[in-house]
Amino acid sequence: MSVSERAFSFEPALIQDLIGAKRILFITGAGISAESGLPTYRGVGGLYEDVDTPDDLPIETILSGPMFQRRPDLTWRYMLQLEEACRGASYNRAHEAIARFQEHFEVVVLTQNVDGFHGDAGSQNVIEIHGNLRRIQCIRCSFCEQVPNYAHLQGPTPRCQVCGDVLRPAVVLFGEMLPPDAVDRMVTELERGFDLIFSVGTSALFPYIAEPVWLAAEHGIPTVEINPVATDLSSAVRYRISAQAGDALQRLWRAWQSQAS
Numbered sequence: 001m002s003v004s005e006r007a008f009s010f011e012p013a014l015i016q017d018l019i020g021a022k023r024i025l026f027i028t029g030a031g032i033s034a035e036s037g038l039p040t041y042r043g044v045g046g047l048y049e050d051v052d053t054p055d056d057l058p059i060e061t062i063l064s065g066p067m068f069q070r071r072p073d074l075t076w077r078y079m080l081q082l083e084e085a086c087r088g089a090s091y092n093r094a095h096e097a098i099a100r101f102q103e104h105f106e107v108v109v110l111t112q113n114v115d116g117f118h119g120d121a122g123s124q125n126v127i128e129i130h131g132n133l134r135r136i137q138c139i140r141c142s143f144c145e146q147v148p149n150y151a152h153l154q155g156p157t158p159r160c161q162v163c164g165d166v167l168r169p170a171v172v173l174f175g176e177m178l179p180p181d182a183v184d185r186m187v188t189e190l191e192r193g194f195d196l197i198f199s200v201g202t203s204a205l206f207p208y209i210a211e212p213v214w215l216a217a218e219h220g221i222p223t224v225e226i227n228p229v230a231t232d233l234s235s236a237v238r239y240r241i242s243a244q245a246g247d248a249l250q251r252l253w254r255a256w257q258s259q260a261s
């Protein structure tokens with residue numbers, strides 16, 4: 001059996017847990033979009049590793065709420081860079097597989113990604129806990145628009161066409177509060193409970209991302225991590241799949257389909 005097959009021989013118990021599940025939570029991070037050509041944030045080639053910024057400011061400082069208030073032009077400079085790096089990219093087979101699972105399970109996707117790819121791939125119940133890059137809003141008036149990209153935005157600080165004040169992407173910058181409606185949906189869905197929880201392509205650094213997995217593991221609810229690199233969650237999950245998200249999720253979907261047919 002080749003390494004790749006060995007890496008993918010899902011434990012039969014995981015397939016059994018999948019068969020018995022009704023509600024599944026997929027918690028996703030930048031790694032699920034890596035196969036779309038989008039850089040992750042941390043680790044080799046990560047956005048936070050390779051970006052040289054003025055005055056050697058860490059990118060987390062530049063992409064922070066306080067910096068945006070003081071120097072929106074600086075934050076916008078990197079937001080425009082980030083968006084341009086993603087322009088033309090699209091969802092991949094990992095997003096597609098998760099959308100397929102909702103044909104037979106009640107699926108909730110809790111994503112930290114702001115690329116909108118889960119919705120593009122057909123997932124319906126998506127909680128974008130860090131917002132969405134393709135939604136632009138005015139910091140003062142109610143102007144808000146969905147945009148395909150930022151090509152039309154005039155730097156260094158795009159302005160609102162209604163009131164002339166500063167525009168911003170509807171994403172959570174460092175140091176900012178999470179969007180209340182997304183938090184409410186996350187809490188409501190977690191309170192309803194899940195039969196199976198996946199952590200896919202995330203370093204799981206944020207407590208609201210890691211805790212649902214920890215709590216599920218403590219309560220004997222099956223948990224799965226799909227990530228080629230170990231994280232703090234790796235020791236807690238019941239199933240650790242050290243693989244790329246696209247391969248693992250597509251094979252898991254096929255394994256479930258073959259037993260369901």
Ligand code: APR
Pocket residue numbers: 028029030031032034035040041042043046112113130200201202203204205226227228229231243244245246
């Ligand atoms: N398949 C699965 N996982 C992958 C793949 C892949 N093809 N490629 C990389 N990974 C994993 C990496 O090993 C890493 O653990 O994806 C993870 C990406 O971690 P981060 O770059 O930290 O991204 P994420 O966890 O989404 O960051 C969370 O931090 O900076 C904030 O707002 C930002 O939403 C982001 C949040």
